[in-house]
Amino acid sequence: MRINSVKAPPPRFRLSHTAKLSTAMAFVLGGIAWTTLNTDAQPTGPAPKVVLASMPVTTFFFDDAVDALAAHFTKDTANATKPDTLSAASSDETTTPLQSDSAFTSGTPQGLDLPGLTIEDLDPLVEEPDSTTTVTVSPLVDHPSLAAVRNNADAPEGSLRTVVAVAPGNTLSGILNVHGVAIDQMPKLLTDELVKENLSSLAIGQELEITQTADGEFHDLRTRVGDDKRITIRRSDDGFAVASIDLPVEKERVVTSGTIEQSLYLAAAKANLKQSTIMELADIFQWELDFAKDIRKGDQFSLVYDRLYRDGSYIGDGDILAAEFIRGGKTHRAIRFTTDDGVTGYYSADGQSKRRTFMRHPVDVVRITSKFNPNRLHPILHQIRAHRGVDYGSPYGSPIYATADGKISLAGKNGAYGNTVILQHGQKFSTLYAHMSKIADKSIAGKRVKQGDVIGYVGKTGRVTGTHLHYEFRVNGKQIDPLKVELPAAQPIDAKYLPELKAVSDEMTAQMRSVLSDIDQQVASVTNVISSDLTPTSE
Ligand SMILES: [Zn+2]
Structure with missing residues (x-):
């Protein structure tokens, strides 16, 4: 995707009451549509659920903060995962015909009016914030506009809509018969190729949305x-029309900002950023910000990213398009940009690459248990023995990544180092990864690796007291501290892209700025929806 090709309207600086109200209405209507309006004693599907953000217990720890952070996260998670339920309400909204029949003919919803709805601040759904912070949680609920797409587009006047959850023993013909399909019509339907292929065996719990006309005749059926x-399946003049509709991933671009109260991870979690997004953020700034040491209360971050939806349901976060970190008054900014030859990277507005020739850390789970220290008292030998590397207390079996492109100079047992891989990066640099539980099958001496390739797995082979990765960084064969080494940036972007990059940067920065100025005055975390892109993505 070329981010400069995404057209976004100007950012919304304030949430108006009208926007909030229409958002709330969309939820209510969406909820109603998912609820049966049939008063018969038919089996019905469950009421719609609105699930608050659920953050897995973090695996991203630093130094001494481990226990406090873990404890806090456990508490947070327990509070944040309680599902909430919209109650059903009586309304004739679902029987009002909408103009579009596109849901039956195309996988891509067209012609939808998508105002800059925000899903922030829906009071009944928001948990009380933690007493130590002032954060507004934006629940990750179905995209209100997209949810409308799922609703029956052309139900006739007075029709009845039922959501049937398939129970053990149910068959398609049995369910259809109860909902207005005569037995003699069944063979024609059941021999349809799409029906045979997709509905000959129903899953327990699978939901069938069935609409019947006012006189009880079958009108249509929809199911995922x-x-x-x-x-x-729709009733047609000469029987039934069956269609298979692909559901594309849809994007909604949002800006999220937060202020650090205790840690980036807590603040980001409060802003409903997924853990993978938080790690991506830390990754982008890994060479200019040490998230283990440098982050202080009051520092602020903003990012522009996509939330992904399928069939109106939130399914995850897309890439970070722009990010900003304000630390001690200094602003760090990164813009995602893809060149014509398809290479994507993060750059400052003047085209400097955020990437270095080396990754800062060789593992995902960054918990440093022993630093580079020339005067360390050795835990086993009990004598002063220099520790010429960094130890990462990652879980047993975690993947270990090559921190730069290079050539494998050693892969095998190596004395006190245990199972070890050594990579040579050009003439000057080499890196060493020790105590592996297992060396990756592809790690063979003489072979080349790319930055980020998995070269082995964390373990406790060799002379160790417990599971960890021992990582060394060597310049001309001499170990130096990998956490302090200064390395050159990767190639800056080609100068011909600079005007385009600058334009993207200006636009994104304005969007992030507007959200940040909001939180300066109000709360510690704000999410605004900037635009929804209903075209299918290639991701
Ligand atoms: Zn070590």
Whole structure:
């Protein structure tokens, strides 16, 4: 994706009451549509659930803060994962015909009016914030506009809509018969190729949305098959029309900002950023900000990224498009940019690459248990023995990544180092990874690796007291501290892209600025929706 090709309207600086109200209405209507309006004693699907953000217990620890952080996260998670439920309400909204029939003919919803709805600040759904912080949680709920797409587009006047959850023993013909399909019509339907392929065996719990006309005749049926397909059956003049609809991933661009109260991870979690997004953020700034040491209360971050939806349901976060970190008054900014030859990177507005020739850390789970120290008392030998590397207390079996492109000069047992891989990066630099539980199959001496390749797995082979990765960084064969080494940036962007990059940077920065100025005056975390992009993505 070329980020400069995404057209976004100007950012919304304030949330108006109208926007909030229409958002709330969309939720209510969406909720109603998912709830049966049939008063018969038919089996019905569960009421719609609005699930608050659920952060897995973090695995991203630093130094001494481990226990406090873990404890806090456990508490947070317990509070944040309580699902909430919208209650059903009576309304004739679902029987109002909408103009579009596109849901039956195309996988891409067209012509939807998508105002800059925000999903922030829906009072009934928001948990009380933690007493030590002033953070507003934006629940990750279904995209209100997209949710409307799922609703029946052309139900006739007075029709009845039922959501049937498939129970053990149910068959398609049995369910259809109860909902207005005569037995003699069944063979024609059941021999349809799409029906045979997709509905011959129903999953327990699978939801079938069935609409009947006012006189009880079957009108249509809709159901999800797998993650990315919807099957619809409609009554037609000469029997039934069956369609298979691909459900594309849809994007909604949002800006999220937060202020650090205790740690980046807590603040980001409060802003409903997924853990993978938080790690991506830390990754982007890994060479200019040490998230283990440098982050202080009051520091601020903002990022522009995509939330991804399928069939109106939130399924995850896309890439970070721009990020800003204000630390001690100094602003660090990164803009995602893809060149014409398809290479994507993060750059400052003047085209300097955020990437270094080496990654800072060789593991995902950054918990440093022993630093580079020429005067360390050795834990086993009990004598002063220099520690010429950095130890990462990652879980047993965690992948270990090559921190730069290079050539494997050693892969095998290596005395006190245990299972070890050594990479040579050009003439001057080499890196060593020790105590592996297992060396990756592809790690063979003489072979080349790319930065980020998995070369082995964390273990406790060799002379160790417990599971960890011992990582060394060597310049001309001499170990130096990998956490302090200064390395040159990767190539800056080609000068011909600079005007484009600058334009993207200006736009994104304005969006992040507007959200940050909000939180300066109000709360510690704000999310604004900037635009929704309903075109299918290639991701
Ligand atoms: Zn070590």
